[in-house]
Amino acid sequence: MCEANAYLYEDGQEKLLLESVDVVVPTMTEVFLKNIFDQQKTIAGRIKELKLVDHRIILERFSQK
Template sequence: MCEANAYLLKNGKEELLMEKIDKLVPHEGGFMLENIFGQRKFIKAKIKEMELVDHKIILEE
């Protein structure tokens, strides 16, 4: 599968934000995340790093 987990970087630590993301859409100063179950979450953040081989998206506010 090609889904990724999103983590929010807080105080130097990665906190799991959402699992099995298949869509990441830029939206009004942040991103709308959607997973394979149809759950959506909006976050005001920027992409710090994407590790595609490890299926990991790291965001920071």
Template structure:
């Protein structure tokens, strides 16, 4: 399975905000919707800081 954990970086600290994320899509400017394996979703105001597919880790930077 290739889902990732998504972290939100704020004040230089990374917080795990969602596990097993299956898809990420932008909605509007600087907002992303994260979609989980089980159909759950979360909206985050942030920009992409890093996508590490091999490490299953995606870091968003809070705005």
């Protein structure tokens, strides 16, 4: 299977948000995640980077002032 793990990049570290993610739908302010077990999460933030060969989805919060 070719799902990926989703991480939140924050304070220089990556925190695991959801494993085995299949579907990712970004909106202007949020990212919706759904994994192969039908678990869902919605994160306020954006996609920073995907590294699919490494099975990694990196999200980040919007820049804070």
